[in-house]
């Protein structure tokens with residue numbers, strides 16, 4: 001996608017559904033790292049291409065790197081986030097800063113693999129399942145407007161779900 005944050009919406013929905021076994025922060029980091037490929041190529045050669053990391057082996061390699069090396073920095077980022085909150089804000093916005101190994105691996109793998117799935121619909125040069133399936137038969141399976149809308153709606157639904165859960169937690173009814 002031209003803007004990586006579109007990928008964050010579906011991840012937020014997974015986080016709302018299984019908050020204890022999925023790290024959204026690691027998921028987001030995996031999406032940012034994999035998109036360093038088109039961003040770097042655009043800066044180097046003027047073409048935001050997806051030749052290596054946007055393939056199955058490339059995405060798995062990014063997931064492994066992010067799961068292994070990204071967990072501690074993500075925990076540090078969450079602690080930093082918590083420290084910036086006032087007591088009133090913390091009631092709603094404080095997060096659990098510890099990320100289990102499982103949550104990191106699930107976040108990293110779903111991050112890069114869902115990234116491939118969404119990008120394959122959008123970019124002709126993304127060979128998501130190379131070398132098992134050459135080429136890109138999924139390009140255009142969904143219109144770009146619908147794809148973007150689905151990602152935004154997933155994020156909005158996740159925020160609403162999260163807000164309702166917090167509301168019940170704060171009132172001791174959940």
Ligand SMILES: [Zn+2]
Pocket residue numbers: 001034035054115119
């Ligand atoms: Zn991408």
